[in-house]
Amino acid sequence: MDDYNTDCLVIGAGVVGLAVARELAQRGHDVVVVEAGTAIGTGISSRNSEVIHAGLYYPTGSLKAQLCVEGKHALYTYARQRNIPHQACEKLVVATSPSQEADLQTLARQAKENGVEDVTLLDRRDAEDLEPQVRCHAALLSPSTGIIDSHAFMLSLQGELEDAGGTIAFNSPVVGGCVSNRKLKVVVGGPDGTSINCTSIINAGGLSAPTIARAIGGIKEDRIPQPRFAKGNYFTVNAQVPFRRLIYPLPEPGGLGVHLTKDLGGASKAGPDVEWIDEPTYEVDAQRADAFYSAIRTYWPKLPDNCLTPDYAGIRPKIELRGEIHADFVIDGPQEHGIPGLVHLFGIESPGLTSALAIAKHVADQMESSIR
Numbered sequence: 001m002d003d004y005n006t007d008c009l010v011i012g013a014g015v016v017g018l019a020v021a022r023e024l025a026q027r028g029h030d031v032v033v034v035e036a037g038t039a040i041g042t043g044i045s046s047r048n049s050e051v052i053h054a055g056l057y058y059p060t061g062s063l064k065a066q067l068c069v070e071g072k073h074a075l076y077t078y079a080r081q082r083n084i085p086h087q088a089c090e091k092l093v094v095a096t097s098p099s100q101e102a103d104l105q106t107l108a109r110q111a112k113e114n115g116v117e118d119v120t121l122l123d124r125r126d127a128e129d130l131e132p133q134v135r136c137h138a139a140l141l142s143p144s145t146g147i148i149d150s151h152a153f154m155l156s157l158q159g160e161l162e163d164a165g166g167t168i169a170f171n172s173p174v175v176g177g178c179v180s181n182r183k184l185k186v187v188v189g190g191p192d193g194t195s196i197n198c199t200s201i202i203n204a205g206g207l208s209a210p211t212i213a214r215a216i217g218g219i220k221e222d223r224i225p226q227p228r229f230a231k232g233n234y235f236t237v238n239a240q241v242p243f244r245r246l247i248y249p250l251p252e253p254g255g256l257g258v259h260l261t262k263d264l265g266g267a268s269k270a271g272p273d274v275e276w277i278d279e280p281t282y283e284v285d286a287q288r289a290d291a292f293y294s295a296i297r298t299y300w301p302k303l304p305d306n307c308l309t310p311d312y313a314g315i316r317p318k319i320e321l322r323g324e325i326h327a328d329f330v331i332d333g334p335q336e337h338g339i340p341g342l343v344h345l346f347g348i349e350s351p352g353l354t355s356a357l358a359i360a361k362h363v364a365d366q367m368e369s370s371i372r
Contacts, residue, residue: 003195003197004032004195005196005197005198006031006032006196006197006198007029007030007031007199007200008021008024008029008031008198008199008200008202009031009032009033009034009184009186009200009201009202010024010031010032010034010202010204011033011034011174011186011201011202011205011212012033012035012043012203012205012206012208012209013033013035013037013039013040013041013158013168014040014041014204014206015045015150015153015157015352015353015356016045016204016345016348016352016355016356016359016360017033017035017202018040018041018157018161018356019157019356019359019360020202020204020359020360020363021161021166021168022157022161023357023360023361023364024166024202024364024367025160025161025164026160026164027364027368029200031161031164031165031167032166032168032196033166034172034174034186034196035169035170035171035172036172036173036208037170038170039170040158040168041151043207044207044314044315044317044349044352045150045206045353046150046151047282047313047314047315048150048314048350048353049234049259049269049271050147050148050149050150050263051261051354052075052076052086052088052144052145052147052148052353052354053068053072053145053351053354054069054072054091054111054119054144055069055072055111055114055115055116055351056093056110056114056116056119056140056142057110058110058114058328059110059327059328060110060113060114062327062328062329063328063329063330063331064327064328064329066358067329067355067358067359067362068351068354068355068358069114069115069116070355070358071351071355071356071357071358071359072354074357075148075153075354075356075357076146078156078357079148082156084148084149084152084153085149085264086146086147086149087146087147087148087264088144088146089145089146089245089262090141090143090146090244090245091141091142091145091245091246091247092122092127092131092134092136092139092140092141092142092245092246092247092248093107093139093248093249093250094134094136094139094250094299095136095137095138095139095250096135096136096249096299097137098137100137100138100250101137101138104138104139104140107140107250107251108121111140111142116142118142118143119140119143120140120141121138121139121140121141122139122141123138124137124138124139126139127141131245133242133243133300134247134299134300135298135300135301145246147246147261147262147263147264148353149264150353153353172189172193173188173189174187174188174212174215175187175188175189175193175215176215177201177216177218178217179201179216179218179219179339179342180339184197184198184199184200184339184341184342185197185198186198186201186216198341199341200340200342200343200367200370200371201341201342202343202363202367203216203343203344203345204345205345206317207227207229207315209317209344209345209346209348210224210225210227210319210346213344218339218342219332219337219339219342219344220337223336223337224344224346225319225321225326225346225347226319226320227318227319227320228318228319228320228325229277229278229280229316230254230255230275230276230315230349231272231275231280231313231314231315231316232255232271232272232273232274232275232313232315232316233275233284233288233310233313234271234272234314235269235270235284235288235289235292235308235309235310235311236267236268236270236309236310236311237260237268237270237307237308238308239303239304239307241260241262241268242300242302243260243300246259246260247259247299248260253274254276254316254318255272255273255316257295258270258272258273258291258292258295259271260296260300270292270296270308271292271311272313272314273288273291273292275288277315282312282313282314282315283313284310284312285310286310289308289310292308293305293308316349317346317347317348318347318349319346319347326347328347329346329347329348329352329355330345331344331345331346331359331362331363331366332344332345332346333363333366333367333370334366334367334369334370335366340370340371341367341371343363343366
């Protein structure tokens with residue numbers, strides 16, 4: 001087995017892994033990214049709504065709230081400066097019955113407590129003035145919600161990583177490791193692969209992050225969550241969608257409800273829903289369309305029949321800690337487990353894309369402070 005030495009090893013070339021690697025390389029570290037796939041962003045980073053989230057939903061003080069709001073501002077600035085295709089297209093979150101209005105008001109308060117000051121509560125008439133075909137009793141307008149070309153964003157991160165001297169090794173799955181105080185090693189590529197000695201390891205493995213943590217070892221088993229997979233199915237809307245903004249219902253357990261979004265080319269899609277599964281699978285069951293029609297027609301009654309076509313699915317990397325589904329990001333660093341240079345990223349689901357640049361800064365600060 002060959003040995004290789006580097007300063008920082010980042011596991012996973014999704015949007016968060018690339019952002020972390022770029023941040024570290026631009027701070028002057030020698031960075032290697034190992035990726036099990038054949039290209040960047042082939043996992044959960046390529047299977048989402050490409051929405052820039054405003055930061056409405058998350059408990060104040062949580063990592064999701066903090067990093068989403070910080071990341072949103074950083075992402076808009078980054079996209080403008082580098083001509084990454086994006087659009088601040090706004091969003092309406094709708095209450096479709098009088099009984100939901102109290103929840104909508106709670107969401108508005110939550111958003112403002114999180115620092116999202118631009119949200120506005122609308123009554124039915126004001127909402128329908130903005131979007132004449134939406135049907136609701138009240139709505140929350142979020143002007144800072146948008147969409148972005150996530151692949152162009154990842155390509156830019158990759159380019160800046162490599163410009164700063166970082167490298168990416170594809171087809172390099174993590175199969176083992178040895179982690180102890182001041183001694184970090186990761187084995188990639190199978191029994192005849194490469195042993196990488198490093199000063200720091202950042203596990204940004206997405207769905208596989210808990211499995212990777214177990215393969216590396218070095219921390220107590222009760223610090224490693226159990227992975228739980230919440231599949232989100234998407235359907236293409238093959239009809240003229242009358243909305244200029246994204247339309248969201250109120251959140252549901254495990255997700256944000258079946259909503260209507262669009263891409264930068266103007267194509268519309270519906271989803272994702274929440275389907276709990278035991279193992280990752282990306283096939284979309286066409287029979288799930290019935291539930292999509294019912295959900296969408298609560299706020300768009302004129303949705304035409306037979307216009308939804310199965311498109312793609314993503315999987316939210318949910319995690320279970322101490323017998324419960326954990327709702328926040330988990331950034332398990334040296335302050336938590338005591339091993340300098342080691343950072344595990346667990347449960348980085350939505351709003352991970354929006355938060356990527358903020359997560360990168362947070363992780364780099366943690367890592368650097370632990371190895372000084």
